[in-house]
Every structure is written in structure tokens, then in C-alpha cells.
Amino acid sequence: MMGCTNREACFYAEVPESTFYDFLKEYPEYSDKIAMWKDYEKIKARLVVHKALDAGDRDMAKWYLERKAKDEFSTKQEVDTTVNNRVVIIDDLPDEE
Numbered sequence: 001m002m003g004c005t006n007r008e009a010c011f012y013a014e015v016p017e018s019t020f021y022d023f024l025k026e027y028p029e030y031s032d033k034i035a036m037w038k039d040y041e042k043i044k045a046r047l048v049v050h051k052a053l054d055a056g057d058r059d060m061a062k063w064y065l066e067r068k069a070k071d072e073f074s075t076k077q078e079v080d081t082t083v084n085n086r087v088v089i090i091d092d093l094p095d096e097e
Contacts, residue, residue, distance in 0.1 A: 003041035006034075 002012075010017045024031060052060035065073040 001037045001040040003038055 002009075004012065006020060007017060010020050024034075049060060049064060053064065062073075066075060
């Protein structure tokens with residue numbers, strides 16, 4: 001439930017990966033549960049964001065909008081570097097004289 005990979009979870013639990021995969025072969029219904037458990041940390045983080053927004057946290061609101069409504073609120077500019085479906089390499093511009 002810490003969002004670990006299967007390998008990391010096995011290391012943390014001191015269980016060989018082979019034992020983990022043998023378990024899944026015997027009990028395949030746990031595959032879905034494991035997938036849900038891996039998302040637990042992400043859900044907890046979303047809850048923190050939600051609570052901060054409910055509390056009126058302006059910094060969190062700004063952060064959220066910059067990421068979820070990029071077209072309208074992003075502080076970064078993206079430059080399309082494709083011409084006729086080909087990526088164009090833009091070299092450093094010469095210094096202004």
C-alpha cells in the first residue's frame with residue numbers, strides 16, 4: 001500500500017519474488033487487489049489536495065490549476081517543434097549584437 005513495485009514490496013517484506021509470483025498463480029484473484037493497493041498512496045495524496053482546497057488553500061489551488069488546467073493556468077510555455085510531422089532541432093540562437 002506504499003505504491004511500491006512488486007519487486008520493492010517483496011524486498012520490504014523480505015519475501016522472494018518467486019514466492020510472490022507463485023502465490024499469484026495459486027490465487028489469481030489477488031492481482032486486482034494488489035493493483036488497487038498500489039494506488040492507495042495516490043488516493044491518500046489526492047485526499048490531502050482535496051482537503052487543502054476545501055480549506056481555501058490558495059497555494060494549493062494555484063498548484064492544482066497549473067497542473068489540471070494547463071491550457072488556461074500553466075506558467076510554462078510549450079513550443080511546437082514539428083514541421084510537416086518531423087521534429088525540428090532548434091540550435092542555440094546567436095547572441096544579439
